[in-house]
């Protein structure tokens with residue numbers, strides 16, 4: 001095992017700690033469990049080699065192991081499906097802090113792995129959730145994760161664009177949509193550029209195309225007192241503010257992530273914890 005850890009350090013140019021974490025993830029063991037049985041059989045050695053070569057191409061670890069952690073949930077993930085980020089975990093925490101807000105019907109647009117829906121299903125145990133995605137592989141992946149957590153009766157998946165054909169109204173419409181401006185796609189890290197689906201990332205010319213579509217198309221599906229919550233790019237607050245004002249919205253606020261960047265847009269009449277966020 002020590003020999004394998006050395007090989008990972010060399011091949012991926014990482015520290016010993018990182019190499020141990022990578023080997024642990026590849027073997028699905030806790031970090032210090034990797035040394036417990038120091039000899040590695042031929043089959044495991046071969047598997048590790050194949051996976052190491054995949055990592056060397058820049059493929060994200062999540063795609064190599066087909067597993068990832070989102071909050072308390074251990075999710076399946078496949079190449080072609082967007083890898084949920086820490087910012088989205090924080091987004092869920094912010095939603096959970098909204099005062100006197102217990103949505104009964106939730107729409108999750110662009111569900112990907114199903115991460116947001118699964119977390120919200122636990123946060124609001126009485127809610128019914130409708131999750132959409134246009135991507136076939138994302139829908140299959142979300143279905144697997146929803147089944148894993150026994151939520152098939154409460155999370156309803158539809159493969160469609162935005163919320164085509166929705167026949168009900170919602171208290172919470174949430175999305176982590178594609179929001180990276182097209183001009184910035186080329187400067188994304190190689191692991192994102194080469195491996196993650198552009199369909200999940202490309203937000204059009206200024207990064208707001210999909211967000212504006214969601215706001216326009218979901219207006220008729222929001223219950224009175226309902227909230228639209230969207231993850232956004234930090235550089236798009238001014239464009240979105242103008243769009244909302246021109247579209248006649250006056251109740252909205254931008255909220256910050258854990259790094260103090262404005263990364264979320266909330267539309268609706270919110271009762272928040274005290275905050276200095278911009279309106």
Ligand SMILES: C[S@@+](CC[C@H](N)C(=O)[O-])C[C@H]1O[C@@H](n2cnc3c(N)ncnc32)[C@H](O)[C@@H]1O
Nearest residue numbers: 082084110111112133134135161162176177200
């Ligand atoms: C940034 S990813 C977010 C995935 C997941 N919600 C998360 O937070 O990890 C955006 C998702 O939107 C989906 N998507 C892109 N265009 C769409 C459309 N027109 N209608 C519905 N979903 C779409 C993508 O397939 C992708 O799964």
